[in-house]
Amino acid sequence: MSASPNHPIGKSVPRKEGRKKVTGQALYVDDISFAEMIYGVTVRSSVPRGRITNISFAGDTPWDEFTIVTAKDIRDIGGENYVALILNDQPYLADEVVNHAEEAIVLLAHPNKYLLEEARRNVRIEYEELPAILTLEDSVDKKEIIWGEDNVFKTFLVDKGNVDEAWTNADLIVEGEYFTGAQEQLYIENNGVIAIANEHDGVTVWGSMQCPYYVHKALIKLFALPEDKVRVIQTETGGGFGGKEEYPSIIAGHAALLSLKCGKPVKIIYDRAEDMVATTKRHPSRTRHKTAVTKDGKLVAMDIEFVIDGGAYCTLSPVVLSRGTIHAAGPYFSPNVRIRSSAVATNIPPHGAFRGFGAPQGIFALERHLDKVAKAVGLTPDEFRRRNFIQQGETTATSQIIREKVDMAGLLDRAFELTGYHEKRQRFAKENEQSRVKKGIGFATFMHGAGFTGSGEVYLASVVGAEATSEGRVKILAASTEIGQGTNTIFAQIASEALGVDSDLIEVAQPDTANVPNSGPTVASRTCMVVGKLVESAVLALKQTLVGSGLLREDYSQSEFQEACRTHIEKFGPLKTFSTYQAPPNIHWNDEKYQGDAYGAYAWAVYVAEVSVDSLTYEAQVEDFVALQEVGRVINPVLATGQIEGGVAQGIGFTLFENVVWQNGRMANNQMTNYIMPTPADIPPIRVYFEENPYAYGPGGAKGIGELPMDGPAPAILNAIENATGVSFDHVPLMPEAIMENLTNVLHGITL
């Protein structure tokens, strides 16, 4: 059928919007301006929990020139003062009580940015402070009940086999406890929006975001408007990493409330300090493992307790918890698995989506723990894992039968070959005795599910459209956003491959809820595998329409295709086709029991880290990193490699650098000078390799890739540090201070 000489899938075609970005022509939200536009700012709480007793507008600010919005204004317009998401517990503007520091209370707008900043300082808010819960441990211990009846947003139970009966069959039981910290997404472009709202036209918002339809859903509730009176348009977006999954709904609502009140377009752009202190971060976690094994190293039972700190409001915590729960038992077969998980409330700003979405936390704990179990059984970390890797036809923790081909042992062999793992293991052991700088090598083996968990995709029922133009071009209509990861480019490649026409003929529409259908959020490693598949079927439906109408032969050239589009539009009017998500066959999920096919497909990976630890300064440095993964078919090698490299760098930050310092429930280091993310000087060569094993239900055979690289670095690096120092660390971020505390008693030849 194809007339295209150049099958684009598998080729590194340049980014569709790349030229615009590097030449400065791409328009980000702060590049956009409207006539009469004024500016908005947010006045936030300074206490973690309290009752608002008074708000006064003081100083020499000319208050009558300002637009001022409080919770009362939302009541006045008959809107719902909550951010519609899962539990609808988070107010747009705090009303009477505040539940975390930096919670929005008052909004101000004015044409003069300078006056606005002075005015923000002159808003005086008085509180009667209430006792606050500031740590996960205190929340679990219910030191104070701050949310619902028990501080718990959500719990899950995964129960396979019978863990309680399994302990008696075990030769050995190994326990461990592991912690991960918060992490800031640090997208290049801060959160920002422009809103135009009035009673006649409703609300229109332009902004930096991942999920236009999330914003759409939230604004409908906030303004009590019908769907067609709310329009959300994504502007060029400078990164998201999950940080622009749910938060844009808040800032969009704020700008729109101000705009509705003053009758002018309102722009709100956060600066870095505000973005870091007030918006979501990765959920801190605590994981407890109790593992039963036989003396020859077969897993008998895994009992896992996984807790994440959700912050003050529920936001996306239940779904973060869900992904974390399912990934907590990894790519291993164990006949008995029990995972008890919960997301708990604290009085810190809500934690939210961040690349990996709960999985990196659970995988860190598991991959650290399995090194411990291996040691207890007397096996090497690799031999122990080899005896337990899941095989085709075996079941995961949720009793999902793995139907695809899976070869974790083969991946491990290749990763070891690429790194010289065994040789280094021996050499380092010998050299370390004499050396001040201790070297080590370690690895993690893991899987990551693509797409929404369980029946999520079925509920979402995503839609993608394809529209032919009279010039014979094809426009992809999808709500999936380009946030630097390559959505536009791979959609064009997929459509081009399916139609057999050049990818230049494919346009990808700007996500705008007035023009594109709801193809779901741009999250969960789903854009390529799930939405990309819909792109493929939508354009194939377009072609079928042309063939069915007799305007196109089955075997056509590009110019014939273009001609057919033109003729069809002339004869019958606009030509649009839509494709709606349908689950692949044999996918069954039981939401009550949390059993079944959790994900349509998994990416499989082995990451190997080589580290050095200075025994005098206790600084750990990653010297080499190999990331090997099987992700189905790679659509665009350069973009895919970039995704992996970026994710590994972000993972190294999560592991050794990025430490959110909390002070009375508030981020104390909310600047890039003191929230330390690694620079190129701190990142080793990242060597990326793909194994390709096409997935039958992905476009061109592709699976998901975006979150995967966040999972492996932390456990691989800490496993390597244990190899270097002989000391096992159980938490990230791991700072030299902590290494010092644990190491001083262990390494020889150190005097303090």
Place this chain on the structure above:
Amino acid sequence: MMRLPKFEYRVPRTIAEAVKIVGDVGPTAQFVAGGTDLYPNMKRRQQTPRTVISVMRVPELNQITGDGKSGVRIGASVTLTDIVEHPLINRDYPVIAYAARTISTPILRNMGTIGGNLLLDTRCNYYDQNYEWRKGINFCLKKDGDVCWVAPGSSKCWAVQSSDLVPVMVAIGAKFRLASTLGERMIDAAGFYNDDGIDYLKKRPDELLVDIHLPPTNGWRASYQKLRRRGAFDFPVLGVAAYIKFENGRANGERTVRDAKIVLGGIAPSPIQIAEASAALIGHAFDDEYIQAAAEAAYVKARPLDNTDFVMNWRKQMARQYTLRALRALAVSD
């Protein structure tokens, strides 16, 4: 957005003009060179001058003259990049080029100047925050508040001297020339800094730092070691400058130390000279036994507070290691 407040901007062309402006305007005026320290501070309202006087167009402040034999004079508004790349500095004062190279990033070094770095505002986790954040803790002693959050109850501000060049200048015995409408004076780097995070300079607000005078390179050598979280960008949370000069000739084949200085930066409001370290080294052969003793003295005297990155105990421990490194670096190239 954090924005600069409105201010008057003046660009004098001579030293006389510059000091006259500051004399006329009074305490609401402040000099600026590269602005990499002042402007962010103004955005955060840590400093609030009404008049900002740029000294970048004063030719006398932009020059490097002299050589290692007679000593070198560096104008205060010479950029850090120019210092890093200057052949003469690299040949005769490699320690200055090295320390300057560890400051921040290339982009900021292109703007930042040696004078600005030597006058760098003291830093603290409670002070280097935007206005809203500081307001949330009711401000601090250094600006707008009356409590030191590092040491509540203290009447002194503990903000930290955070320049990489300051310990080096103190160690090698550099001198600074200051000018005002009242005339000029020279001051030793060693006596220029106060152990007070607020009043951290001996410079009066109306005085302009004109240039830095490096002593002739007659036989001394110096080194600098910087502790920071990353391999780039960060301010020092400990900086160790070591200076050593030997007696002429050798005793029993070994050279005897005639003078030695260890200066720690990044741990207190002022650079800290470790007299005990000098005492441990002077009059002895420059071998590991005495180097260890000097490092021990630095460790004992290093008392960092909990107001920068890293916990203080680790920074204290590192004072020993970094002093060892700084001194051993001097022993290598005998």
